[in-house]
Amino acid sequence: MSTERVKVFIIGSGPAGYTAAIYAARAGLKPVLYQGGQPGGQLTITTDVENFPGYPEGVMGPQLMMDLQKQAERFGADIRYGMVTRVDFSGWPHRLTVDERTEIEAESVIISTGASAKWLGLEDEQRLNGRGVSACAVCDGFFFRGQDVAIVGAGDTAAEEASYLSKLARKVYMIVRRDEMRASKIMQQRVKNAENIEILFNTETEKLIGADGLEKVIVRNNASGEKRELDVTGFFVAIGHQPNTDIFKDFLDRDESGYLKTVPGSSRTNVPGVFATGDAQDKIYRQAVTAAGSGCMGALDAEKFLAEKEMELAGQA
Numbered sequence: 128m129s130t131e132r133v134k135v136f137i138i139g140s141g142p143a144g145y146t147a148a149i150y151a152a153r154a155g156l157k158p159v160l161y162q163g164g165q166p167g168g169q170l171t172i173t174t175d176v177e178n179f180p181g182y183p184e185g186v187m188g189p190q191l192m193m194d195l196q197k198q199a200e201r202f203g204a205d206i207r208y209g210m211v212t213r214v215d216f217s218g219w220p221h222r223l224t225v226d227e228r229t230e231i232e233a234e235s236v237i238i239s240t241g242a243s244a245k246w247l248g249l250e251d252e253q254r255l256n257g258r259g260v261s262a263c264a265v266c267d268g269f270f271f272r273g274q275d276v277a278i279v280g281a282g283d284t285a286a287e288e289a290s291y292l293s294k295l296a297r298k299v300y301m302i303v304r305r306d307e308m309r310a311s312k313i314m315q316q317r318v319k320n321a322e323n324i325e326i327l328f329n330t331e332t333e334k335l336i337g338a339d340g341l342e343k344v345i346v347r348n349n350a351s352g353e354k355r356e357l358d359v360t361g362f363f364v365a366i367g368h369q370p371n372t373d374i375f376k377d378f379l380d381r382d383e384s385g386y387l388k389t390v391p392g393s394s395r396t397n398v399p400g401v402f403a404t405g406d407a408q409d410k411i412y413r414q415a416v417t418a419a420g421s422g423c424m425g426a427l428d429a430e431k432f433l434a435e436k437e438m439e440l441a442g443q444a
């Protein structure tokens with residue numbers, strides 16, 4: 128196995144990772160960034176992004192991510208395809224393994240691993256994943272043109288995806304577990320105004336039925352106990368996300384939901400030289416622009432750490 132020494136090592140390629148790469152590259156730190164399993168991150172599976180400053184007409188998510196990558200590469204960031212599979216933050220430099228093949232010795236590490244969709248945990252949910260069950264309406268909605276589908280969740284994501292699906296599908300059932308939705312008023316209104324969306328409040332999913340592909344979903348009203356069969360071929364899960372932080376659990380402090388803990392007002396973790404940015408450490412804002420902002424913090428914190436480390440090592444020499 129080959130070992131490579133890197134000054135700034137960035138894990139993840141969402142807005143946080145690429146922004147960290149832009150700043151670190153412009154500071155002459157020759158960052159190496161591994162993109163992870165979903166190059167470009169969550170924005171690559173969305174359509175219009177209308178709230179990223181600087182785009183008065185909006186921008187498509189995948190385009191925004193390609194632009195961020197190009198901007199980082201323009202300043203010399205080394206962007207690579209690959210997945211960090213192991214880390215060892217017990218000493219310094221930090222040691223990381225990529226795809227079980229490449230050993231990296233990193234003087235500083237910026238974690239921008241983001242978050243992934245949560246699942247309901249129903250029997251048959253994973254078996255039927257890709258055969259009617261999906262966690263991304265924007266990616267898979269197209270396959271259900273003219274069909275009847277259901278979506279679970281009541282946050283902004285579920286509302287946004289229900290509206291998106293309503294333009295493709297014949298009918299959309301929105302399964303909401305409480306008697307109200309968490310989504311913002313404007314998003315709720317959009318869902319309520321769509322003629323082909325039926326909102327099922329106080330409703331939980333009990334069972335998914337289908338051999339090779341989804342055929343039916345059984346739901347239960349949790350107030351009356353009444354069950355109902357929905358004849359749907361698509362079932363979309365939009366119940367939030369969990370941070371991708373498991374590989375760090377032996378070394379870094381996390382909260383009860385798995386988000387990495389940072390020193391307030393900084394990207395510093397409990398390990399010197401390891402910085403956490405973006406959705407991996409943010410359960411409140413979770414926006415592309417806040418992720419980008421925290422990626423910038425990560426790069427500036429890493430730069431400061433490296434300068435201090437250099438002084439410390441020079442003092443010892």
Ligand code: NDP
Nearest residue numbers: 247280281282283284285287304305309365366367368413
């Ligand atoms: P949220 O955490 O906001 O919402 C998750 C939803 O899923 C909640 O309604 C929750 O129900 C429901 N839920 C959770 N677990 C289950 C379960 N086991 N069974 C049934 N329902 C369940 O996640 P989102 O992904 O919607 O949003 C994340 C963040 O991103 C938010 O801050 C949101 O505002 C933001 N966002 C903004 C957008 C925009 O501005 N354009 C678009 C998309 C997201 P309950 O309410 O009962 O807890």
